[in-house]
Every structure is written in structure tokens, then in C-alpha cells.
Amino acid sequence: MDCVSPILDVATRLWDCTAKRAVYIRHLPQNLNSLRTAMGELKNLYKDVKERVEREEKLQKKRTHVVDGWLRNVEAMEEQVKEILAKGDEEIQKKCLGTCCPKNCGASYKLGKMVLEKMDAVTVKKTEGSNFSVVAEPFPSPPVIERPLDKTVGQDLLFGKVWKWLQDDGEQVSSIGLYGMGGVGKTTLLTRINNELLKTRLEFDAVIWVTVSRPANVEKVQQVLFNKLEIGKDKWEDRSEDERAEEIFNVLKTKKFVLLLDDIWERLDLSKVGIPPLNHQDKLKMVFTTRSKQVCQKMESTKSIEVNCLPWEEAFALFQTKVGADTISSHPDIPKLAEMVAKECDGLPLALITTGRAMAGAKAPEEWEKKIEMLKNSPAKFPGTEEDLFRVLAISYDSLPDEAKKSCFLYCSLFPEDYEISQRNLIQLWIGEGFLDEYDNLQEARNQGEEVIKSLQLACLLENGRSRFYVKEKYLKMHDVIREMALWLARKNGKKKNKFVVKDGVESIRAQKLKNGKRHRGYHCGIPTLKNLGNHHISLLWRPF
Structure with missing residues (x-):
């Protein structure tokens, strides 16, 4: 009896093993059909996910790495399943004549096992694809975003000063205020600084432009920084102003960046926004524009520079670019008349641009003479003056x-x-x-x-x-x-x-x-x-x- 038990145990184990293998072989046709159906469902899901991704990409978003990997895996899996199904169909055709037994039990067993394993893999991919709540994210903001800018005239000296201070940490210039009357070219100068930083970078991690305007709104400035710094939505939505300031601070304190603030009318409390102190390890440089020298004082700028009107030669050069060389040279009397119009602008760039555009295409001296008379007697009636110039000033x-x-x-x-x-x-x-x-x-x-x-x-x-x-x-x-x-x-x-x-x-x-x-x-x-x-x-x- 003692000898029989081990024999029965071995026999039982052999039977279990043989029975399992037999299931792989016996159920092969059924399992192939199940795999074919599951793969079809996965392909439909693949198409749905890919269409979602393509719609998001048209909105200038980038597919997530997880979704991209899933799409690639499904494409590879489809080829693998095609190969398995082809082998399975071929193996079924090789059965012994008049029986259900395959000619090569070993090969059928291996194929049957492979079919079940692939079915499990397809099921996993179906589950993953059904759970994608987000398939694409906005592209990360580049360190510097280029801003539209016409060719500048007469700002080289001022630009050189500011640029030197931005480059030289030894100067200990952390903040620069550009002040001057409306239309004098402060925003143009700031834009030139921004675009130059795009070309050179100066080892800054980011350049952040904020148009502040009035009133100075902390929430508005924080939102611009949120968009630029890619802070997680879970750390932003439904948070208080102070909590958002903390998130901004925690990100910026590790970066070296330039903050460009345009059109400030009153003191902006940088600490409430979340901006680290300006003397924080020389990591932060700030340049801002304002119409008031007093704002420079209240913002405690290290350097304050007045942006003045253009000297005559540069003013007339700017005026001519807006009128156009074709108009200036259209009649021998027009260059002298153009000088008379430009002098009425007294070097103010916005006035030069406004009047220059209004005179573009005026090729008759009589038209210039009428406009000169209008500028002297009723300047508000001159085309564009009220809307584009006076209202701004x-x-x-x-x-x-x-x-x-x-x-x-x-x-x-x-x-x-x-x-x-x-x-x-x-x-x-x-x-x-x-x-x-x-x-x-x-x-x-x-x-x-x-x-x-x-x-x-x-x-x-x-x-x-x-x-x-x-x-x-x-x-x-x-x-x-x-x-x-x-x-x-x-x-x-x-x-x-x-x-x-x-x-x-x-x-x-x-x-x-x-x-x-x-x-x-x-x-x-x-x-x-x-x-x-x-x-x-x-x-x-x-x-x-």
C-alpha cells in the first residue's frame, strides 16, 4: 500500500498537467475567435483615443507620454495578434483527417497557450485605453516668447544701458524702471529687450512678460505666472491669493529669471504676487515701464531711466518709414513738407507714427499743405490723432x-x-x-x-x-x-x-x-x-x- 500512494500521486500530477495542455489544444479554435473579437474591440478603442489626441493636437497641445506609449503598444500588439491568428488558422487546417486531433500536439499546445496570454494582454490594453481622462496637455511655455516688433529707431543708447545691467551681475542692478510720457517708446524698448533675450538667453531659465495696466491686480499677475510656470491645477484651483503666492514663490526661488512688467501705474506688491525678493541671490532681474517717475521710486528700482522723445534726425527717420519712401520721393516738394509735418510731432514717437501713417500715399503737395494747416489749427481733426494719440496720452x-x-x-x-x-x-x-x-x-x-x-x-x-x-x-x-x-x-x-x-x-x-x-x-x-x-x-x- 505504501508503494501505491506515490505512484497514484505521480499519476494524478501527470493527468492534471496533460489535462491542462489538452485544454489549450481543444479550445484553440474558440480562443482564436475570442482573441479576434477582443482585438477588434481594442482597435475601435485605439481609433477613438487617436481621434481625441488629434483633436487636442489641433488645439496646439501635446499628447501625454502615457497615451503615446499606449498607442504605440496597441499598434505593435495588432501586428503580433495578426501573426498569431494566421498561425492558428493554419494549425487548425493541419488536423488529422477525420479526427479532431492536431498533427503536432506540441505546436498546438504552444500556440494555444500563446493565444490565451495575448488575450490577457489585449484585455489589459482595453482597460488602460478606457481610463484615459486626459490624452494631451498644453505645450510647455518656451523660456522666452517673441513679441511683435517693428524696426526700432533711436533707442540704441538706452537699450545698451539696460542690456549691460541685465548681463552684469557685478553691477548689482536687480530692477530697472523705464519712465516717460505716453507714446515715447517705453513698451517698444521693453519689447526689444524681451526679443533680444530670446536670441541670447543670458542663462535665464525664463523671461516672463506681464502687462499690468491699472489698477494693479495681483490676481491677474498671478494668473500670467501660473500659465508660464506650469504649476499643477490641483495646487491652483480653489486656492486663496496667499496660497497661490506660495506656489509661485516655491517655483521661482529655484529659477533664474527676468520679469518684464509693462504699463505700471502704481506700486505693485511683488511679495503678494509670490515674487522672491529682488536681491535673492541675483536670480531675479526686473524691468518695468511706467509714465510716472514716482512709481519708479515706489517700486524701489535700482536704476531709473527716463525715455525721452527722439532727436530730430531720428524722429524724421521714423516719420519717413511710416510715410513710405515711395510717397516721400513722389514729388520734389514733399520732402520739405514732410519735415514740416514731422516737426509738429516734436519728437514723440507715437505722434510721428500716427501722422506718418495718415500721410502714407499722399503724393500731392496740396494734400500735405492742407494737413499741415490742420495740424497747426485743429490737430484733433487730423486723421488718427484723436483715437490713436490723444486718447492714449x-x-x-x-x-x-x-x-x-x-x-x-x-x-x-x-x-x-x-x-x-x-x-x-x-x-x-x-x-x-x-x-x-x-x-x-x-x-x-x-x-x-x-x-x-x-x-x-x-x-x-x-x-x-x-x-x-x-x-x-x-x-x-x-x-x-x-x-x-x-x-x-x-x-x-x-x-x-x-x-x-x-x-x-x-x-x-x-x-x-x-x-x-x-x-x-x-x-x-x-x-x-x-x-x-x-x-x-x-x-x-x-x-x-
């Missing part, structure tokens, strides 16, 4: 903090073009007008007048003039285009509010359609006068020495 006026400063600014437009205004006498005029009447003490009013002048200068709405009579006397002047913008505002606001009319360069002014004894401001032989039209009384508040 007027944003600086709208940003003045109170009505007193706005009134003081508009009052300066009453002085003749290129006139240098005595600061002391201008304040006296303001006091006489009642712009500074909240002060009972005359000296306090004068002090406030000086603060108003400082504010207008910081906003690049007034410029320093040259001393004409006394060395100690301070003089001011208005840029020609800023003055025309102020006159346009005065006329526009005056019509709306029935307040005042402005006439320039006349010796006597006849009151027309003004009621309720409203005051009329004008010039008398180039000297500002105030006329009480109700009583026809002339009061000269200011005369030259």
Missing part, C-alpha cells in the same frame, strides 16, 4: 489723483506753444483761479502749488524749462503734443460742462454764447488773461517782467 491726465491737479494741468495749455512758464507766477495764477483755495494761508497755497508741479512733472506732463531772466527763477514748459492733448481735453470737457472756450494766438476775443458771467481764458499778445464776460471786465493776473 489722456490716460495720464485721467490718472491724476484729484480735480485740482487736473485743472492746474489744463490751465498750462493756455500758454503759447514752446512758452517757458515761470513756476512762481504759474502758482500765483493757480491761486487766482481758485485751484488752490482750500488753504487760507497764502504760503501754504504756494507750497501746495509746488507739490502740484512736482506731481505733474513726475507724471511726465510738465517739463523743466530753461532760465530766461534770472538764474534762480525756475521755468516750466509743456511738450507740444501734450499741450495739444490738453487743449483737446479742455475743449471736450468745456463743451460737456459749458465751462470755457479756448482760442489760441489771438489779440482780442469776442464772447460768444457764454452765459451766467462765466470766465473766459485766452491769450492777449501771448499773455494769459482772464475776462469776466458778464461785466466785460479784463483782469491781467500776470505780465512778463
